[in-house]
Amino acid sequence: MLLSAYLSKRFRASSGGKDEKNGFVSFIAKASTVGILLGVAVLIIALSVINGFEQQLVHRLLSVVPQVEYVAPNRPIDNWPDKVQKLTQQRDVVGAAPFISVNGMAQYKSELKAVEVRGIDPTLESKVSAVNQYTKGKLVSQLGFDEVILGQQIVKQLGVTQGELITLLIPQVNKTSNDILAPKRVTLTLAGIIEMGGPIDSSAAFIHLEKAQRVLGYDLQQVTGLRLAVADVYYAHQIALRVGQTIDDYVYISSWFRTQGSLYQDIQMVRTIVYIVVFLIIAVASFNIVSSLVMEVREKQANIAILKTMGAKDSTILATFILQGLSQAFIGVILGSFIGVIVALNISELFTLLSQFAGSNPLEGVYFIEFLPSKLVWQDIVVTVIVTFVLAVLATIYPAWQATRVDPAKVLGN
Known part of the structure; x- marks a missing residue:
């Protein structure tokens, strides 16, 4: 050699x-x-x-967007505190939080912008989302009853500044006939701005869970969905299916593979x-x-x-x-x-x-x-x-x- x-x-x-x-x-x-x-x-x-x-x-991205969601398609989920506690005890579940999600409009003066209004529990939301890291002003975990936190692109399009009042137009549905009623106008103070980049900045509008319950006519034990943070995001779908069997309500099971999988x-x-x-x-x-x-x-x-x-x-x-x-x-x-x-x-x-x-x-x-x-x-x-x-x-x-x-x-x- x-x-x-x-x-x-x-x-x-x-x-x-x-x-x-x-x-x-x-x-x-x-x-x-x-x-x-x-x-x-x-x-x-x-x-x-x-x-x-x-x-x-x-x-x-996956530290902010929902990793696993259980969404009630017909009627609200009742007694959500007990179900959140039950979910957090499941294997591979890091945290659980309730939410109420509805599409609406944000208005400031003559400007309108379509948003996803999301009612959250400020304390529990920080256990399933890292959105606080990308929030300027008041953090999501500090969100008040009459306050709202919007994405940066929404704020930019509306031309509103932090501390000013904006109006959310939230659609109402007749619970008896399911007819669509005139939207309810909710005036809130812009307390914080999400500056993350991507689609969240152009769609997210966070309000307090109790405020959303009052606007939509729910009681304090009712929400439209439950959100999980899991130990391994690559197995989120498998965890969602397994853990979802512990919920008695009829819900749609969704993981980040459906929303961000592409x-x-x-x-x-x-x-x-x-x-x-x-x-x-x-x-x-x-x-x-x-x-x-x-x-x-x-x-x-x-x-x-x-x-x-x-x-x-x-x-x-x-x-x-x-x-x-x-x-x-x-x-x-x-x-x-x-x-x-x-x-x-x-x-x-x-x-x-x-x-x-x-x-x-x-x-x-x-x-x-x-x-x-x-x-x-x-x-x-x-x-x-x-x-x-x-x-x-x-x-x-x-x-x-x-x-x-x-x-x-x-x-x-x-």
């Missing part, structure tokens, strides 16, 4: 000669190294960004596409290794023939050219991993600088975050390196095998 490594080093040094053939072979070898470098770097950066989006989905599936689909596309790039770069080694073998036939006449074994020749191909891949992998890791660790700052330079943020108002997240996972780097080396080994086998088939008698005779 030491002899093969020495021969590989000498062949690699002689390939950088000034003649046209050696220069062309050297160019192809360097092109394959650059291709592997770019492929490895791009894959590490892309996977880090995808991991960052997934992390933000779990720790940012976003999670998009992230996983992008991850798969990135793997396929970038590994194809690395495969093409590895094919360049085949081309450069085939030309190298043709060029070094005389040297190979002389080595054979001096007693070099076929295994030595095979290992020599495999090592030569792997050296190209090794340089590309090391440099690509280094560049990929450095960029992945600083891509959020780079994205911010580029956005400031361009004067616009392409993520603003589109996704639930306005920055480019990154999470470097060492397993991704290991998989990338291993797969790249496997492709490089496969690429070197055929040219190296061809080198062992060189006939010294024919080559030296010519």
